[in-house]
Amino acid sequence: MNKGYLCLVLHSHLPFVRHPEHEDFLEEDWLYEAITETYIPLLWVYEKLVADGIDFRITMSMTPTLISMLTDQLLQERYCKHINKLIELSHKEIERTSWQPQFQRLAIMYLNHFCRARDTFDKYHRNLVIAFKNLQDLGKLEIITCGATHGYFPLMDSCKESVRAQLKVAVAHYESNFGRKPRGIWLPECGYTPGHDEMLREVGIKYFFTDSHGVLHGTPRPKYGVFAPVYCKNSGVACFGRDLESSKQVWSSIEGYPGDYNYREFYRDIGFDLEFDYIKPYIHPDGVRINTGIKYYRISDPSGEKQPYVPEWARDKAADHAGNFLFNRQKQVEFLYDFIQKKPLIISPYDAELYGHWWFEGPQWLDFLIRKTSCDQDVVKMITPSEYLEQNRRLQVVTPSMSSWGWKGYSEMWLQGSNDWIYRHLHGASERMTELAKSHPEGTNGLVKRALNQALRELLLAQSSDWAFILGTGTHTSYAVARTKDHLLRFNRLYDEIKSHAIDEEWLSEIEYKDNLFPEIDYRVHQ
Amino acid sequence: MLRKIKDKIKKLASPRKKVLKPRSVVKSVAARRKAKTPEKIPVEIMNKEAVLGAREMAIEQTKFSHPETLKPRKQMPQDLPGGYGKDKITIQVRDPWWLHCYWEIAANTWNNLINRLKDLFFGSKRVLRVYDVSRINFNGKNAHRFFDVEVSHDATSWYLDTGGPGRSWVVDYGLKLPNGEFITIVRSNVVTTPIDGPSWITDEEWMVPEEMFGRLYGMGFGLGQATSMGKGWQERFKKALFSGILSSPGLTSSGSPVRKRAKERGFWLVVDCELIVYGATEPDAEVSIQGKKIKLRPDGTFTMRYYLPDGKQVIPVKAVSADKIEERIITPIVTRETKTSNTVNEELAAQFHKNV
Numbered sequence: 001m002n003k004g005y006l007c008l009v010l011h012s013h014l015p016f017v018r019h020p021e022h023e024d025f026l027e028e029d030w031l032y033e034a035i036t037e038t039y040i041p042l043l044w045v046y047e048k049l050v051a052d053g054i055d056f057r058i059t060m061s062m063t064p065t066l067i068s069m070l071t072d073q074l075l076q077e078r079y080c081k082h083i084n085k086l087i088e089l090s091h092k093e094i095e096r097t098s099w100q101p102q103f104q105r106l107a108i109m110y111l112n113h114f115c116r117a118r119d120t121f122d123k124y125h126r127n128l129v130i131a132f133k134n135l136q137d138l139g140k141l142e143i144i145t146c147g148a149t150h151g152y153f154p155l156m157d158s159c160k161e162s163v164r165a166q167l168k169v170a171v172a173h174y175e176s177n178f179g180r181k182p183r184g185i186w187l188p189e190c191g192y193t194p195g196h197d198e199m200l201r202e203v204g205i206k207y208f209f210t211d212s213h214g215v216l217h218g219t220p221r222p223k224y225g226v227f228a229p230v231y232c233k234n235s236g237v238a239c240f241g242r243d244l245e246s247s248k249q250v251w252s253s254i255e256g257y258p259g260d261y262n263y264r265e266f267y268r269d270i271g272f273d274l275e276f277d278y279i280k281p282y283i284h285p286d287g288v289r290i291n292t293g294i295k296y297y298r299i300s301d302p303s304g305e306k307q308p309y310v311p312e313w314a315r316d317k318a319a320d321h322a323g324n325f326l327f328n329r330q331k332q333v334e335f336l337y338d339f340i341q342k343k344p345l346i347i348s349p350y351d352a353e354l355y356g357h358w359w360f361e362g363p364q365w366l367d368f369l370i371r372k373t374s375c376d377q378d379v380v381k382m383i384t385p386s387e388y389l390e391q392n393r394r395l396q397v398v399t400p401s402m403s404s405w406g407w408k409g410y411s412e413m414w415l416q417g418s419n420d421w422i423y424r425h426l427h428g429a430s431e432r433m434t435e436l437a438k439s440h441p442e443g444t445n446g447l448v449k450r451a452l453n454q455a456l457r458e459l460l461l462a463q464s465s466d467w468a469f470i471l472g473t474g475t476h477t478s479y480a481v482a483r484t485k486d487h488l489l490r491f492n493r494l495y496d497e498i499k500s501h502a503i504d505e506e507w508l509s510e511i512e513y514k515d516n517l518f519p520e521i522d523y524r525v526h527q
Numbered sequence: 528m529l530r531k532i533k534d535k536i537k538k539l540a541s542p543r544k545k546v547l548k549p550r551s552v553v554k555s556v557a558a559r560r561k562a563k564t565p566e567k568i569p570v571e572i573m574n575k576e577a578v579l580g581a582r583e584m585a586i587e588q589t590k591f592s593h594p595e596t597l598k599p600r601k602q603m604p605q606d607l608p609g610g611y612g613k614d615k616i617t618i619q620v621r622d623p624w625w626l627h628c629y630w631e632i633a634a635n636t637w638n639n640l641i642n643r644l645k646d647l648f649f650g651s652k653r654v655l656r657v658y659d660v661s662r663i664n665f666n667g668k669n670a671h672r673f674f675d676v677e678v679s680h681d682a683t684s685w686y687l688d689t690g691g692p693g694r695s696w697v698v699d700y701g702l703k704l705p706n707g708e709f710i711t712i713v714r715s716n717v718v719t720t721p722i723d724g725p726s727w728i729t730d731e732e733w734m735v736p737e738e739m740f741g742r743l744y745g746m747g748f749g750l751g752q753a754t755s756m757g758k759g760w761q762e763r764f765k766k767a768l769f770s771g772i773l774s775s776p777g778l779t780s781s782g783s784p785v786r787k788r789a790k791e792r793g794f795w796l797v798v799d800c801e802l803i804v805y806g807a808t809e810p811d812a813e814v815s816i817q818g819k820k821i822k823l824r825p826d827g828t829f830t831m832r833y834y835l836p837d838g839k840q841v842i843p844v845k846a847v848s849a850d851k852i853e854e855r856i857i858t859p860i861v862t863r864e865t866k867t868s869n870t871v872n873e874e875l876a877a878q879f880h881k882n883v
């Protein structure tokens with residue numbers, strides 16, 4: 001008999017980056033890297049577990065922008081090109097390292113990894129969403145949705161029509177991809193403002209997550225802390241609070257696992273380390289050095305030189321760390337079970353891209369953790385929020401507190417000197433969109449309708465929290481500025497053209513071709 | 528436990544190390560070469576680890592890890608409109624203490640005010656009046672209290688320190704006349720700041736003893752099971768968890784110009800060797816290097832590139848004619864021996880240290 005539950009949540013998201021107008025576009029690599037290093041390795045873990053008959057539960061958000069890119073034909077073709085280049089480079093690396101066996105075995109490891117990734121990509125006819133959907137249909141994964149373009153809701157509170165549009169577009173998109181409605185949502189950046197739960201109820205969503213203080217600072221006091229979900233007052237939507245103890249073990253650079261000296265070093269990539277003429281065909285055509293994904297070093301003791309990576313040691317470490325994580329959860333659950341006289345629920349959410357991309361051994365760790373949880377003990381059981389809610393119908397009613405999982409716990413990451421200028425324009429555009437939707441309440445003729453729908457696409461794309469985030473970090477900002485401006489300018493021009501009955505069809509077709517996500521969008525959701 | 532957190536926070540308050548910007552390729556190589564631990568993420572926010580969410584944000588940034596392209600965009604987007612021609616003020620919540628507000632006043636509105644107020648207008652100050660409207664239907668007169676913040680004439684946005692978590696706020700932008708009269712030009716939306724600690728309200732049906740809740744509270748924040756409670760636990764937690772916010776000046780500043788920091792010397796050098804072995808033979812010959820068969824180009828030439836470690840490499844290159852009658856072997860022998868020396872010009876170094 002188990003004494004408590006563990007709910008692992010992996011939030012997978014990338015902003016919509018697709019530039020058909022350029023042959024090679026640096027920022028599209030964000031997607032290709034994540035496919036090779038995170039999404040496909042996670043699929044390998046899940047599929048092997050299923051093949052081995054291991055029962056598991058993972059909750060995974062897939063944002064509508066990510067799904068749109070994973071199902072986009074152009075990006076799929078470009079990924080094939082990308083992985084083929086990596087395979088070619090690995091072959092060269094195997095030759096080059098002939099007299100360095102400790103590196104050559106790593107070059108072989110990468111070649112195998114890339115070839116396998118290509119096979120997996122081909123197996124699903126280039127559409128990885130199908131693979132994740134299959135796992136959901138098997139009952140192992142619970143895939144939840146997110147804001148349509150990952151707009152940060154607390155800073156859209158003054159124009160709730162946009163929050164509603166983000167939700168409605170997301171739910172419709174989820175349905176068309178997964179053949180059913182989403183039960184839960186990962187609020188973008190875990191950003192919650194009281195009252196938004198009522199809009200979640202409107203679109204049929206049953207639960208969401210907040211950071212710890214979202215629940216702990218809820219009113220009235222939550223009797224079980226973050227170890228049981230609560231129902232939001234008025235809406236009845238369930239809210240699950242994050243447990244920071246389990247989070248810290250993975251996230252923290254001081255106490256966290258990924259900093260172990262045996263793990264692979266993220267910052268030593270041959271794209272930066274090798275001689276320019278040799279590596280040139282595999283970095284950006286402009287000659288900008290970028291990560292290739294081939295990295296030969298382990299983190300190493302900081303007092304000495306970086307040492308070559310030893311996969312066996314890293315794998316042993318991942319197993320140790322998985323055991324340690326489980327041990328700590330057992331202790332935590334046993335203590336809480338006695339303390340609150342109820343089976344506690346531990347919510348541990350992470351960015352999916354942490355696994356594999358940043359923490360190379362992350363997928364292995366996850367694999368060990370799931371196997372150990374399933375086979376070695378029965379104190380902790382993995383569960384999805386939906387299952388928990390089915391088994392626990394009576395929950396306390398609480399109004400959670402405004403919160404996010406961003407820097408300092410609230411909205412400052414997206415609202416500071418470097419990015420606050422965007423909100424005047426985003427809110428202005430949102431008001432205009434509401435005006436357009438109100439003035440065209442019934443369906444309209446072809447061209448106007450196309451322009452209205454595209455206006456909503458542009459608005460949603462401008463709202464992606466990623467742009468404000470990048471502006472806030474102060475690196476790579478020119479792309480974020482350009483994206484914010486491009487979409488807002490396109491929106492404003494569409495607004496003017498619609499208002500003055502002078503839609504430039506040629507230009508409209510051009511931006512429909514560029515910003516082609518959400519083909520089924522209906523502008524009337526922005527109300 | 529709490530002391531540990533306080534220590535961490537103290538560390539955060541100390542001057543930040545110079546952060547390497549991955550934008551510059553050359554510098555990036557340096558950063559990578561010298562990176563010793565994963566803590567060295569080139570992100571400023573990493574230096575604020577103990578603050579909630581810092582790590583999450585640092586990892587999130589690695590998703591966007593590429594340096595910027597050197598090629599300028601073909602066409603930079605034009606500028607966004609300066610305004611939308613409406614009188615409007617919007618406030619939004621940054622955290623339990625701070626609000627951000629931005630506003631726009633149409634030219635027409637200014638003209639009307641000037642016509643109406645004449646000279647009074649030019650003697651007036653631009654003021655944000657911040658009303659505490661918690662749990663009331665605000666009608667302009669019934670606020671619990673208000674305070675004024677004078678803003679510069681050309682300001683169109685401001686951060687406001689309300690000092691009031693868990694309260695509702697409305698802000699008027701207006702003019703304060705020389706006689707003290709306040710004229711509202713435009714009124715904002717209503718927002719509510721979140722509370723900065725646990726609620727004082729408990730539910731009869733879901734009662735939880737203070738001691739028990741205190742411990743659950745600490746555990747939820749990952750501060751362990753043994754957290755001792757007692758009087759003032761909430762205040763202590765608040766300080767520990769949110770001191771990043773409490774000490775925030777409200778605007779991001781990129782390092783204080785006042786504090787003088789010891790300049791770190793970041794000089795470095797990396798040298799590696801690779802060896803290119805190339806040659807040519809009949810296009811249909813079979814060639815092997817160190818016993819390993821290699822592929823020829825259609826014209827019979829070949830090139831192999833190897834990392835060259837220290838020591839002696841014996842590299843037999845063997846070609847066998849297509850008819851297997853002839854065999855040629857050429858064996859380059861290459862030795863690499865690497866020596867290093869690091870010197871410091873003591874005189875200049877002493878001068879350097881004196882200057883910093």
